[in-house]
Amino acid sequence: MARFATFRFCLDPTGEQEIMLRRHAGAARFGFNQCLRLVKDAVDGMRRGETVGKVPWSGFDLINAFNRWKRSGEAGRVMVAAGDGTVTVQVTGLSWRGEVCQQVFEEAVVDLGRGLSAYTASRTGGRRGRRVGFPRFKSKRHAPLSFRIRNRTSATGRASIRVGEQAPRTVTLPGIGVLKVRQDTRRLRRMLAKGRAKVVSATVSHRAGRWSVSLTCEAADLHDARRHQPMTSAGWVGVDRGLSTFVAAARADGTPVLRVDGWPRPARTEMARQRRLARDVTRKQRGSRNRAKAAARLGRHHAHTAAVRHRFLHQVCNRLVNTHDRLAIETLTISGMLANRRLAAAVADAAWGELARLLTYKQQWRGGQLALVDRWYPSTKTCSACRTVGPAMPLHQRMFTCQTCGYQADRDHNAAVNLAIWAEQHHAQVRDLPAGGPVTNTRRGEGTGPRTRAGETSPDDAGTAPTPPGVRRGRPRRALSHHSTKW
Template structure:
């Protein structure tokens, strides 16, 4: 209700928020939230919830109970939710976290790295490493079709339909967990082993509009990679640099800087007509992203004007140099305004 009233009076910016609708069990995300009362960890494997008492949990909470006992954390709320027949409790906690200012050389042995996210590979690093794309949705499509067909053929309101709905929900949750596990392992490794991580400002919402690539793009979780890197770089003391959306990383030679504007997404190898370099397209883009960090410290320091976020429509200002930005911002566009 507060979001609705603030949106009507103009206090809340952005898209207008409508009047809240009542949620029906089974038709929305089943969840409820505690902000008052006695709630929190009761022991290492138990939580205490108002009107429910002590409830056993599967995951150990030693880290949370230790912080609460030491006084370095404070509970702000608890949300109980159900996903695919499993109940979860998530605590909103305010903690005092030590941010490393001068990470040791052992922790940051990798230096700067460029990360090119794609569909064929989950990510290609400027070091030459290719992270395989697990494709959890693609590998489970056959079972997903079978479960969906069985659910559609069941009688509405029957016990068999409820069983098939539960089986379908379990399969969807398993796919989401597989995707999330792979992304967390990748982003944690990058933020722990590299000083600077350079990624592209991808327009994922526009990419999924292509019906031939929508499923493959959604199966990789490109936007989730950047979201996790944004807060994990703060945790581990590294730095995230976001290249401009219009920086032609794939069309520029990483050896001499020659640009091939006619390069298409079907061309998987970049062949430079100036220096003769032949290199994988994704690896070439990752190297260009890594080199952009060194170039931005000197070349874009005195760049001219138009240092604003790219407009949703109209022509892009050209009086600026290819630049970079911190996480959550957009850097300068390239002079030619070409997409990578």
């Protein structure tokens, strides 16, 4: 088992099964909110100077805290009156906890632990990107319905999550039963029967009026016939992303590979219908059933737009990955482009970031290579024939003309050729897909000494040299305990 794959199926539940699904989703929301309440109460008590012990922060500690709470009197108790008139308090705990699968509570609590860890790492500098805030309570009205169940195997070898047990298009979940699905499960059933896949967990969610189940599987590598073979003569293929031409791919010698001009533009195409549906929502009275129905219609429209975009991105990525083992794309600053009010809608509709993500894992599955070109590389205004860097080109200028050699070509094709040339010149900095970072020639030897070859990193440069006694390397990091966290 070397990779993770997700199979998503649309569910077709009965009325009783939909009640069970909503009950499990509500239990997941309840477990998340209750554990968050326990964390906040412990922190508030610590601020007031009370003795609260250890604040539950990790997923393991939160699970233990929730298990203690659900059996205590705070979760539930009843007053029992005897025949002699005496009244006693009987602790029942969370009385309805047996009506749902217990894994729903555990997985929701684990998600809260991840949120708390991300919050701590963001405040201490251990997490890059935008600052992560403290977790908030999930609303019963606005939070999406979703829960997750792990796959467990009994002593007899029977899995709790089964596919195609009673009928080909069915999925069996613990605590819920056999659910019908609308898609064909043949591919997954064959992989499970041959031992090439193992179901890890199942995530059930409700989006745009539909229930769906996502089965996360630990699958084996693709067959050798589906993986890329070493092709040293073909060379690199540069992939240029744009708005007029969605994708232009070409080799370093100028050979065109792929060009996608008429992309669907789902958001712009359906904008008139979206505005009409949005007006219908605003014209309805708040809190009324008609407003809820109008909002549901608008949600289904957004889901349809996203599905059209996602299907198109998969088609383009498959055409590139299935035929080429070495691709080069440029790292675009998409968040900066979205700040341009003239191009923000078109850039968001193109979903360039999602395209790069799909290319990354699809190339990894097939054993290919993906080069990330520096975003400051002037691929558009550089002549692919004489390598002369010209002035900046406005967006309306679709033809590139070199002022030095007179070379003329489509600007997207010229940029794709330059990306392929950059990848051939910097093939040592190709991204290592399994490791998630660039390949570096770092020497990990013991002790200090001169470099053995030109261009090789010494232990001093890499930071692997032994530290002299009494000397501290790097910036000291302030320890942050769970009790000293402030927000």
